[in-house]
Amino acid sequence: MGGKNNQFVFSNDSIGFSHQHCIRRLENQNLLLFDNGNYHTPAFSRAIEYQINETNKTVNLVWQYIRTPSIYASAMGSVQRLSNGNTLIGWGSASPTLTEVTPEGNIAYELLLPSGQMSYRAFRFEWQDNVTDVHQKINLIPSKYCLYQNFSESL
Numbered sequence: 001m002g003g004k005n006n007q008f009v010f011s012n013d014s015i016g017f018s019h020q021h022c023i024r025r026l027e028n029q030n031l032l033l034f035d036n037g038n039y040h041t042p043a044f045s046r047a048i049e050y051q052i053n054e055t056n057k058t059v060n061l062v063w064q065y066i067r068t069p070s071i072y073a074s075a076m077g078s079v080q081r082l083s084n085g086n087t088l089i090g091w092g093s094a095s096p097t098l099t100e101v102t103p104e105g106n107i108a109y110e111l112l113l114p115s116g117q118m119s120y121r122a123f124r125f126e127w128q129d130n131v132t133d134v135h136q137k138i139n140l141i142p143s144k145y146c147l148y149q150n151f152s153e154s155l
Helices: none
Strands: 020-025 031-035 046-053 058-065 078-081 087-090 098-101 107-111
Touching: 020 078, 031 078, 031 087
Parallel strands: none
Antiparallel strands: 020 031, 031 046, 046 058, 078 087, 087 098, 098 107
């Protein structure tokens, strides 16, 4: 599917994908992937979900997210469907670093790393709010935190 020896017909995605990363099969058997888009003109990256018919060798574009303005990540990248239906997109070699979008394509969260830093993969995991130390039976989640200066300059 895709590539030089493609055997599939893309019914509603005439540009296909190029230099993809992080392909995952979803519970509904669709494929979710990060399309770097190196062969798109102009080049842009996106997250896409395809419905695949392996018998008939057909591919149907079910969902895609292209950021506005568009982002182009020539390398790396990831995509993860979250339990709430949102999709987490790691933009790899581009900035912003990651974007969480709703099924409708609205940005729910976005993170930028400092200039020059990249992310090969980005994942989000469900937080367990009942984390305890099993040996001491104490709650490990702090109730508050403070940031202090961690060095001093002497004259």
